Amino acid sequence: MMHPIDRTKLFTDVEAFCQEIRPHEELCYVEHRYNDQVIPLARKHDLLAIPVPVEYGGRGADTVTYARALVRIGREGTGVRTFFSGHTSIGEYPIATYGNEEQKRHYLPAAAHGECILAFGLTEPDAGSNPLEMTSTYSREGDHFRLDGVKYLISNGGICDAVVTFAYPRGDDGQKLPGSRISAFIVDRGAGFVSEDLTAKMGMPTSNTAMFEMSGCRVPVGNMLGEEGAGFRIAMGTLVSGRLSVASGCLGVIEDSLTECLTYARERHQHGKPIGKHQLVQEHLAAMEQARLVSDCVLMRAAEAKDAAQEAPTNADLRNRADMLAAQAKLFITNAAWDAVDRAVQIYGGRGWSTLYRVGRHLMDVRVCRIYEGTDEVLKLKIAAGLLGKEFEAYR
Ligand SMILES: Cc1cc2nc3c(=O)[nH]c(=O)nc-3n(C[C@H](O)[C@H](O)[C@H](O)COP(=O)(O)OP(=O)(O)OC[C@H]3O[C@@H](n4cnc5c(N)ncnc54)[C@H](O)[C@@H]3O)c2cc1C
Structure with a gap:
């Protein structure tokens, strides 16, 4: 069901967030450290799921309205805006768009309340501009998938509770199955991925960027996003x-x-x-x-x-x-x-x-x-x- 969005209230909340985050962002930038106030303040002003449908805990903004909100947030710095891109635009979005009802009910309200911070892990050390060159693989083991691989340069990768990520099916030789297609998964941190923050960056010291390794991650079969191969x-x-x-x-x-x-x-x-x-x-x-x-x-x-x-x-x-x-x-x-x-x-x-x-x-x-x-x-x-x-x- 479509709920009309209260744009005035949304932009008032965005403005209040921006004014409150500014001094924190300036201090963290100068001290060259992650801004740990972005999430609490975004939660305080209910900005963690701006375009997510209301029935899943979001504010139901259309793309134009969400873009306007991000323009305002962008004025506070690319590091602040990048958090929202990672969590909402490429974290919540694929779950809201391609997820089944159970996945949406499980992840989106928690993401909207700041209890499940999200990231999107596509890039690998040897697969950037061409993600089809990725080497991460999965295989079915009973009621779980086993995922192995390394994802690189992931926004929010070190602070997220779950990541939308991608892998090829694994062949008998342990490599990706020739001629196969990539599948998408929602992987909880508890499934066993280990992240490492990447801090030697030229800018955005206040934003979290990380790599993470999936080594035998156990992902429930219900966490495949969309159909296999999509x-x-x-x-x-x-x-x-x-x-x-x-x-x-x-x-x-x-x-x-x-x-x-x-x-x-x-x-x-x-x-x-x-x-x-x-x-x-x-x-x-x-x-x-x-x-x-x-x-x-x-x-x-x-x-x-x-x-x-x-x-x-x-x-x-x-x-x-x-x-x-x-x-x-x-x-x-x-x-x-x-x-x-x-x-x-x-x-x-x-x-x-x-x-x-x-x-x-x-x-x-x-x-x-x-x-x-x-x-x-x-x-x-x-x-x-x-x-x-x-x-x-x-x-x-
Ligand atoms: C701070 C930061 C945050 C990021 N956040 C995320 C994230 O949240 N999730 C995620 O999955 N990834 C993320 N990335 C990764 C980012 O998307 C990749 O860095 C980007 O896609 C480029 O890949 P690459 O770095 O491997 O460069 P490469 O693909 O190795 O490219 C190197 C150069 O070659 C050029 N090139 C490559 N192929 C061609 C071609 N066919 N024709 C012409 N030129 C070509 C490129 O344009 C580039 O100039 C992030 C990166 C950074 C730096």
């Missing part, structure tokens, strides 16, 4: 949601950088006047405003396409259109954000090149957005193949 379709469908979340967060980064720069350009004086009166500084501000405006339009177009596709789940044309627009939005807005924060740092001069200022932190963090959830290169190939036709897919 893992790749589930992963690619989930990435549409994930890409929109990254694009939304990057728009927030552009907005925040612009706000900061407008204040700074008015206050900072050089050569006898505010730097905002120097025409070359104005050129940076105009370019940032253009990036903000166009990114907003591109994001909304893509989010609307996703809503249209969700309303007609059997319509392949709408699904493909949503997929393509999410890829375009992600590619465009992550690059627009990278350019905008570079300009913002330039406007701040020497102070900009510092983690003590918001623009410097944005610069360090936003760079990864051109890598995760589909690199620039992979997205360009995808967009071109969408124009030329499937037979031109260069990444197969």
Whole structure:
């Protein structure tokens, strides 16, 4: 059953969360440590399942509304927004979209209440841009599956209680069965996976990134997500949601950088006047405003396409259109954000090149957005193949 969402209340809650998280985020960033207040504050303001249907404990937001919420959260930093991407956009989303009733009832309300933090584990040390090269495997052992493999660079991987992950069926030689297809699983931490935080990152010190090893993980047969062999379709469908979340967060980064720069350009004086009166500084501000405006339009177009596709789940044309627009939005807005924060740092001069200022932190963090959830290169190939036709897919 559809419940109308109270957008005013949602955005009030998002704003309250953002204001409360800011001092924690700034302190953690400077101290180079994980921000352990994101989850409690998100739980306090009921933001742990914004697009999840109300009957499963969420707030039932459509894609456009959720994107707007992530734009606001993105202003607080890519690390904060990345938590929501990992937990909600690529954690809750595949369970809500591809899970059966039992899986939804078991995981989603707990995720919404912060009792089950989620992650999405697709990438492996030797399988990034091409997940089909993964080597994780599973085999059936009575009422369980046995999962083995290593997942790498997983957002929330060290703090999650369960992960949506992927593996090939195992052949008699212990390797993936030739010609087989990937399946998806929901794996509880209690099933026996061991994670290790990855902290040698160029940015996002406040966000958790980890690798984890599944060595004989015992996963109940009821935790296979979707039908056997549907893992790749589930992963690619989930990435549409994930890409929109990254694009939304990057728009927030552009907005925040612009706000900061407008204040700074008015206050900072050089050569006898505010730097905002120097025409070359104005050129940076105009370019940032253009990036903000166009990114907003591109994001909304893509989010609307996703809503249209969700309303007609059997319509392949709408699904493909949503997929393509999410890829375009992600590619465009992550690059627009990278350019905008570079300009913002330039406007701040020497102070900009510092983690003590918001623009410097944005610069360090936003760079990864051109890598995760589909690199620039992979997205360009995808967009071109969408124009030329499937037979031109260069990444197969
Ligand atoms: C902070 C962080 C968080 C992450 N979070 C998650 C997560 O939550 N879950 C998850 O599953 N993964 C996550 N990732 C992994 C991320 O999705 C991968 O890093 C990304 O997909 C790229 O894979 P790779 O790093 O193995 O690079 P590679 O695939 O090795 O690519 C290296 C370079 O080669 C290029 N390249 C590869 N193939 C082609 C081709 N056919 N044509 C042209 N160029 C090509 C790439 O574009 C890239 O420039 C995260 C990564 C980071 C850094």
